[in-house]
Amino acid sequence: MKIEFEGEALEARPGESLAATLTAQGIRSFRTTERGAERGVFCGMGVCQDCLVEVDGKPNQRACTVKVDRPMKVRREGSGRALAASGPAAGRPPITIEEIPVERPQVLVVGAGPGGLAAAYAARLAGAEVLVLDEGSAPGGQYFKQCSAADVASPDAQHQEGRRLIDDVLGSGVTVRSNVSVWGAFRPLEFAATKPGGSFLVQPEQAIIATGAFDRGWPVPGWTLPGVMTTGAAQTLWRTARRLPGKRVLIAGNGPLNLQLAVELVAGGADVVAVVEAAPAVGVRRVREIAAMLANAPRLVADGVRYISTCRRAGVRLINGSVLTSVTPHSGGLRATIAGREAATFDVDVVCVGYGFHPSNELLRALGCEHAFDPEQGRLVTVRDTRGKASVDGVWALGDCTTLGGARVGQAEGTLVGFAAARTIGCALSAEAVRLEAQAAADAARHRRFQRALWQMYRMDESLRVRPTGDTVMCRCEEVTYGQVEAALAEGATSPGEIKQETRLGMGLCQARYCGPALETFLAEQTGRSQDETSGFAPRVPVKPVSVDDLSSPAGA
Numbered sequence: 001m002k003i004e005f006e007g008e009a010l011e012a013r014p015g016e017s018l019a020a021t022l023t024a025q026g027i028r029s030f031r032t033t034e035r036g037a038e039r040g041v042f043c044g045m046g047v048c049q050d051c052l053v054e055v056d057g058k059p060n061q062r063a064c065t066v067k068v069d070r071p072m073k074v075r076r077e078g079s080g081r082a083l084a085a086s087g088p089a090a091g092r093p094p095i096t097i098e099e100i101p102v103e104r105p106q107v108l109v110v111g112a113g114p115g116g117l118a119a120a121y122a123a124r125l126a127g128a129e130v131l132v133l134d135e136g137s138a139p140g141g142q143y144f145k146q147c148s149a150a151d152v153a154s155p156d157a158q159h160q161e162g163r164r165l166i167d168d169v170l171g172s173g174v175t176v177r178s179n180v181s182v183w184g185a186f187r188p189l190e191f192a193a194t195k196p197g198g199s200f201l202v203q204p205e206q207a208i209i210a211t212g213a214f215d216r217g218w219p220v221p222g223w224t225l226p227g228v229m230t231t232g233a234a235q236t237l238w239r240t241a242r243r244l245p246g247k248r249v250l251i252a253g254n255g256p257l258n259l260q261l262a263v264e265l266v267a268g269g270a271d272v273v274a275v276v277e278a279a280p281a282v283g284v285r286r287v288r289e290i291a292a293m294l295a296n297a298p299r300l301v302a303d304g305v306r307y308i309s310t311c312r313r314a315g316v317r318l319i320n321g322s323v324l325t326s327v328t329p330h331s332g333g334l335r336a337t338i339a340g341r342e343a344a345t346f347d348v349d350v351v352c353v354g355y356g357f358h359p360s361n362e363l364l365r366a367l368g369c370e371h372a373f374d375p376e377q378g379r380l381v382t383v384r385d386t387r388g389k390a391s392v393d394g395v396w397a398l399g400d401c402t403t404l405g406g407a408r409v410g411q412a413e414g415t416l417v418g419f420a421a422a423r424t425i426g427c428a429l430s431a432e433a434v435r436l437e438a439q440a441a442a443d444a445a446r447h448r449r450f451q452r453a454l455w456q457m458y459r460m461d462e463s464l465r466v467r468p469t470g471d472t473v474m475c476r477c478e479e480v481t482y483g484q485v486e487a488a489l490a491e492g493a494t495s496p497g498e499i500k501q502e503t504r505l506g507m508g509l510c511q512a513r514y515c516g517p518a519l520e521t522f523l524a525e526q527t528g529r530s531q532d533e534t535s536g537f538a539p540r541v542p543v544k545p546v547s548v549d550d551l552s553s554p555a556g557a
């Protein structure tokens, strides 16, 4: 299929994302900010808003979420503030709240990743009427994302496992709606959502929140340059569209996902120059963790061993105890610098950064569910009872949006929460459901033990954390630097709210998802105050950007 980008015809594969099409042509700069900085794909999952382009005259379209399903005319976006160009369709009268359609399922599941799908399946198996809403263009979430173009590659084991779960859910009578953004949550249980072309409300008896997590930012000089993207973004390009993020790639971060990405990109023909891991190399002193991992998930350990041996065979350098410290433009590509146990520079097309995740807990916090700051993880965790019930009546939560545990824990928790929510509305479990519930409880415990051992092994040396320079961008959306935040502190600002007022930090389209955690860490360092539940920005609805046009139209109109 042909599409047009800035007047030039490009070949696209039907079904892939616009970001995949453009990246495959070597196009990395998708828009220019107000200050003239270039931006491109960063998160690859609709969070950062850095990939905004104009599609067929409609501004502010996220290239990473737009599916190429027709010939389209695409232009670079001149500025992230082109919002004035959108609005209610001309001549249409404003709608009233009564005109917005309301759906009342017994169980609403927000998020169609492994955990959300497992919860939906379990609740349905128990006899509940279930509606799943998901922002992605197809169910599966980040872990079970499917190949968008079936003819470009045969699915691997992870794709196939996801396909089976998706098919089970769709075949069970669960209603799954993709491309739906749930942007508001209110008490008592009411959710506001938009799909392309309209808004609707959902008032379920029980709500299961399974919104997952997003990649943590790594604010170093140059982290906003086109070509610097998260490990998750690069993996999405490859796993959904078999498109490489670039030919010569450096991967830097913390955790095994970076090794998996290296293996996938090598298989696709990329020259992965190195995987730079922040944790020290695994030595004999980790024998206890290795034994725990082997006892609880031997297949995952085997995967890890395979990743390392494949990288070695392919000539990928594996560097431990070092971190990415800066990226600069260089000869049409990027020059990346690392420091720590080893200092080096690499000239590459693309730098992938994967330094862990942050929970997407905005809906839970908007509902007023209790959270606690976990100093070990450096993040808020959702307070839940042993069944996964949050502190607000009718709200259940599972997986990475509550506390980071990975896809396997999320899937097992999903089954447990789905059955528990169904029981609450009076459904009785069959003997088979009771067996599945017991199996899920055992799986959840086993995978939690695996995760604990894994992250002990991957614990990074905190002294490696980069002290950003004054001109390093903290807030990607509003282009606020560490220097500006420092100046605000020097002028007497003390809280995130005051810094926001002073600098506009956190007021952009990503709604502080990247700068919020960076500011919390920076404030703790600068002021000596400890991070706690109240140290960050409170979530504000809409928790996701929604177009005024969609907002002002009843769904289905």
Ligand code: FES
Pocket (backbone or CB within 6 Å): 040, 041, 042, 043, 044, 045, 046, 047, 048, 049, 050, 051, 052, 062, 063, 064, 065
């Ligand atoms: S790359 Fe598209 S929103 Fe982040």
